[in-house]
Amino acid sequence: xxxxxxxxxxxxxxxxxxxxxxxxxxxxxxxxxxxxxxxxxxxxxxxxxxxxxxxxxxxxxxxxxxxxxxxxxxxxxxxxxxxxxxxxxxxxxxxxxxxxxxxxxxxxxxxxxxxxxxxxxxxxxxxxxxxxxxxxxxxxxxxxxxxxxxxxxxxxxxxxxxxxxxxxxxxxxxxxxxxxxxxxxxxxxxxxxxxxxxxxxxxxxxxxxxxxxxxxxxxxxxxxxxxxxxxxxxxxxxxxxxxxxxxxxxxxxxxxxxxxxxxxxxxxxxxxxxxxxxxxxxxxxxxxxxxxxxxxxxxxxxxxxxxxxxxxxx
Amino acid sequence: xxxxxxxxxxxxxxxxxxxxxxxxxxxxxxxxxxxxxxxxxxxxxxxxxxxxxxxxxxxxxxxxxxxxxxxxxxxxxxxxxxxxxxxxxxxxxxxxxxxxxxxxxxxxxxxxxxxxxxxxxxxxxxxxxxxxxxxxxxxxxxxxxxxxxxxxxxxxxxxxxxxxxxxxxxxxxxxxxxxxxxxxxxxxxxxxxxxxxxxxxxxxxxxxxxxxxxxxxxxxxxxxxxxxxxxxxxxxxxxxxxxxxxxxxxxxxxxxxxxxxxxxxxxxxxxxxxxxxxxxxxxxxxxxxxxxxxxxxxxxxxxxxxx
Numbered sequence: 199x200x201x202x203x204x205x206x207x208x209x210x211x212x213x214x215x216x217x218x219x220x221x222x223x224x225x226x227x228x229x230x231x232x233x234x235x236x237x238x239x240x241x242x243x244x245x246x247x248x249x250x251x252x253x254x255x256x257x258x259x260x261x262x263x264x265x266x267x268x269x270x271x272x273x274x275x276x277x278x279x280x281x282x283x284x285x286x287x288x289x290x291x292x293x294x295x296x297x298x299x300x301x302x303x304x305x306x307x308x309x310x311x312x313x314x315x316x317x318x319x320x321x322x323x324x325x326x327x328x329x330x331x332x333x334x335x336x337x338x339x340x341x342x343x344x345x346x347x348x349x350x351x352x353x354x355x356x357x358x359x360x361x362x363x364x365x366x367x368x369x370x371x372x373x374x375x376x377x378x379x380x381x382x383x384x385x386x387x388x389x390x391x392x393x394x395x396x397x398x399x400x401x402x403x404x405x406x407x408x409x410x411x412x413x414x415x416x417x418x419x420x421x422x423x424x425x426x427x428x429x430x431x432x433x434x435x436x437x438x439x440x441x442x443x444x445x446x447x448x449x450x451x452x453x454x455x456x457x458x459x460x461x462x463x464x465x466x467x468x469x470x471x472x473x474x475x476x477x478x479x480x481x482x483x484x485x486x487x488x489x490x491x492x493x494x495x496x497x498x499x500x501x502x503x504x505x506x507x508x509x510x511x512x
Numbered sequence: 513x514x515x516x517x518x519x520x521x522x523x524x525x526x527x528x529x530x531x532x533x534x535x536x537x538x539x540x541x542x543x544x545x546x547x548x549x550x551x552x553x554x555x556x557x558x559x560x561x562x563x564x565x566x567x568x569x570x571x572x573x574x575x576x577x578x579x580x581x582x583x584x585x586x587x588x589x590x591x592x593x594x595x596x597x598x599x600x601x602x603x604x605x606x607x608x609x610x611x612x613x614x615x616x617x618x619x620x621x622x623x624x625x626x627x628x629x630x631x632x633x634x635x636x637x638x639x640x641x642x643x644x645x646x647x648x649x650x651x652x653x654x655x656x657x658x659x660x661x662x663x664x665x666x667x668x669x670x671x672x673x674x675x676x677x678x679x680x681x682x683x684x685x686x687x688x689x690x691x692x693x694x695x696x697x698x699x700x701x702x703x704x705x706x707x708x709x710x711x712x713x714x715x716x717x718x719x720x721x722x723x724x725x726x727x728x729x730x731x732x733x734x735x736x737x738x739x740x741x742x743x744x745x746x747x748x749x750x751x752x753x754x755x756x757x758x759x760x761x762x763x764x765x766x767x768x769x770x771x772x773x774x775x776x777x778x779x780x781x782x783x784x785x786x787x788x789x790x791x792x793x794x795x796x797x798x799x800x801x802x803x804x805x806x807x808x809x810x811x812x813x814x815x816x817x818x819x
Contacts, residue, residue: 355527357799360792368542451657471661493653
């Protein structure tokens with residue numbers, strides 16, 4: 199993250215590396231390269247990245263192999279889904295069919311796509327607002343800081359999940375409302391983290407040097423503070439994605455989130471949970487498997503990134 | 513200490529007000545109104561209905577009256593949907609249910625979680641430790657709305673041991689599955705936090721001293737290490753409380769227990785705005801109040817926190 203710390207880390211690496219290392223250390227390694235090496239050495243994180251990439255690839259390529267499109271209803275199995283709607287290569291329903299004869303393979307692909315999109319976009323909104331808010335509050339300090347952070351404190355302690363559900367009921371179950379609502383909730387934590395980090399950054403020599411050479415306050419924030427926050431922001435954003443996916447799934451599970459004909463993993467799990475009593479277990483198993491795999495991957499990647507980027511834990 | 517409590521109240525009360533005003537305005541801006549049915553009502557009838565529910569007054573007056581009725585009489589007004597019931601009656605019916613399984617879930621999560629954490633830390637790298645760590649990782653990705661169907665699948669559809677839904681006035685076999693579904697995530701997290709902080713405390717100097725002077729192991733753990741190790745757990749109780757309130761919505765929906773969460777979702781789906789508003793405010797007040805209590809408790813145990 200910071201040059202001095204990176205240099206120390208590099209030096210200690212050289213020490214451990216033994217004979218082969220000194221020759222390599224002649225050419226400097228950038229901070230991000232350093233972090234990249236640490237990340238790759240973390241096996242769980244690396245495996246999770248590969249698995250997640252495979253899942254994303256599957257959602258992109260999968261539709262080309264689908265025998266049934268997402269809208270098409272298989273009339274031949276309706277009313278008898280429990281017996282003939284199971285996963286099979288022959289019928290073209292690789293993951294089985296749902297209660298009304300739609301192909302679960304296509305539905306799971308769409309659900310995964312939407313869940314991932316909600317998570318990533320929601321996290322992006324949170325990053326954008328949270329970083330700016332936190333950096334400005336932290337850098338300018340004083341009364342502005344306490345005012346801005348007191349506002350965060352108050353909003354933070356409002357049980358926003360209920361407000362989000364109210365918003366969805368009142369303004370309709372659209373993606374826009376869902377994204378805005380989730381973004382509105384999740385930037386708060388980001389703002390706190392960024393502010394804390396900004397407080398430690400703003401008295402560093404390079405910031406003082408910038409101020410001394412006459413850079414104006416806002417450019418200092420954007421050109422000197424924000425780029426140095428990137429590490430923390432990346433880690434926090436990665437860990438935010440699964441939380442948002444969980445949040446969206448929770449709302450969709452209650453039937454208050456994404457509405458038919460669209461679907462998300464949470465909505466599919468809700469459906470599966472209802473039909474499993476007829477023995478249609480695949481309707482729960484496939485969405486659940488994707489859900490668990492995606493969440494696990496993000497948590498491990500986030501952990502790996504934290505180990506690689508967070509200066510505190512080194 | 514009193515100063516700290518007052519300062520916390522100074523945040524909690526405006527928060528609650530913001531919550532009430534925000535939800536009230538959201539309801540007001542909702543398109544349409546709850547009385548439009550299939551039949552179009554004559555304007556006089558509509559005017560009568562509006563007057564009956566006080567919706568003909570100016571907005572600020574409605575808001576002030578609403579807040580005043582809650583503060584002074586704890587009265588959330590009539591339900592828009594069930595013509596002969598008040599929101600208070602609905603809350604009185606659902607709340608005891610939520611409270612019952614919420615209480616047991618809280619008890620289960622804290623007692624079993626802390627015990628597991630201590631055992632895992634004291635016997636580090638034993639099978640008990642691996643079990644605790646495995647459980648905490650699993651609980652991260654198996655939230656209550658995933659756990660509930662799995663529990664029903666195993667214990668109701670598979671083994672036929674327990675009923676998969678309903679409340680039946682809180683008979684023990686109806687309470688078990690909701691409690692487990694609600695408690696497991698938090699139990700696992702409490703176990704993880706306890707284990708980590710216990711490991712840290714056990715490696716500190718005063719514990720080494722206690723061992724060096726020959727105290728038996730259980731005394732070292734329970735008399736010396738336990739109290740400082742529990743501090744992070746207490747600070748986590750706030751999120752547990754909040755999470756259990758939101759979790760109760762899932763449990764109520766999935767198990768049809770008839771608690772307050774079921775009313776929340778049903779009134780949301782049927783656009784019964786007054787019930788939705790009342791339940792939102794009640795759940796919100798519980799969340800804010802729970803956080804307040806945990807904060808005060810924490811400050812009482814650890815004086816360093818009273819800034």
